[in-house]
Amino acid sequence: MKNFFLLPLLLCSLIVSAQPDDNNGRNNVDANNSANTQILQNISQNTNASANLQGSAVFYNPKFDREGSVYLFDRWDNTARVYPKTGGFFTTSNMNFNIQRSMFESKKSDSIRGWNFASIEKINLGGKTFKSYYFEPLKRQVIFEVIFEGEDFAILKRYETYIQPGNPNPMIGRMRDKIIQTSDYFVDTPTELKEIRFNKRNILDLLDKEKRELAEDYARKYEMSFRDENDLQKILNFIQHQ
Numbered sequence: 001m002k003n004f005f006l007l008p009l010l011l012c013s014l015i016v017s018a019q020p021d022d023n024n025g026r027n028n029v030d031a032n033n034s035a036n037t038q039i040l041q042n043i044s045q046n047t048n049a050s051a052n053l054q055g056s057a058v059f060y061n062p063k064f065d066r067e068g069s070v071y072l073f074d075r076w077d078n079t080a081r082v083y084p085k086t087g088g089f090f091t092t093s094n095m096n097f098n099i100q101r102s103m104f105e106s107k108k109s110d111s112i113r114g115w116n117f118a119s120i121e122k123i124n125l126g127g128k129t130f131k132s133y134y135f136e137p138l139k140r141q142v143i144f145e146v147i148f149e150g151e152d153f154a155i156l157k158r159y160e161t162y163i164q165p166g167n168p169n170p171m172i173g174r175m176r177d178k179i180i181q182t183s184d185y186f187v188d189t190p191t192e193l194k195e196i197r198f199n200k201r202n203i204l205d206l207l208d209k210e211k212r213e214l215a216e217d218y219a220r221k222y223e224m225s226f227r228d229e230n231d232l233q234k235i236l237n238f239i240q241h242q
Contacts, residue, residue, distance in 0.1 A: 072099055098114075122146070133156065148233055
């Protein structure tokens with residue numbers, strides 16, 4: 001059990017080697033950074049190179065008697081578009097997002113490989129865009145969904161999970177533990193990344209007076225809600241180009 005909890009830390013720290021091990025210290029994280037750069041420079045021309053962004057360790061999910069899932073998407077047959085920091089993109093299949101580990105993972109049979117986000121700019125999956133940001137409360141990088149990204153600020157969504165304990169009381173009807181998925185929202189500016197309540201007032205506070213009035217008029221005209229993510233994207237994209 002102890003090793004299971006150590007695995008997320010191990011996978012997050014893995015940097016992929018450009019070549020097989022040759023006992024010359026290439027397993028060292030710092031040494032592999034330069035190898036990563038060379039790998040990604042060729043990715044847009046070689047889609048098979050996507051494997052180089054995956055961790056070299058394979059782990060197996062243990063079976064728990066719990067309801068729910070730590071994965072954001074119900075299915076694994078998802079096709080993702082991966083954008084390396086060096087430019088271009090490639091597609092890959094059997095991808096999902098592990099909320100508990102804050103990590104994208106690919107599944108093959110019963111084995112799962114984690115993706116190293118250090119060399120990735122963003123990933124598009126299931127109609128959503130994801131990026132990695134340094135999250136001060138946890139002192140590490142965390143993957144957020146990007147709801148909107150503009151010149152002055154970005155609105156982000158963070159996913160989390162917690163365990164709702166089971167109860168043997170038959171009147172409650174919850175014999176097994178259950179994994180609950182939750183989310184909260186953040187705004188990223190050039191000076192800070194902070195949590196916000198996802199409502200109209202807080203969104204409008206991010207805009208100057210002219211854009212605020214424009215956003216309200218646009219939302220009113222097309223009967224859009226500032227609390228709906230899709231509507232908000234349309235509203236903010238509209239005023240950004242005015």
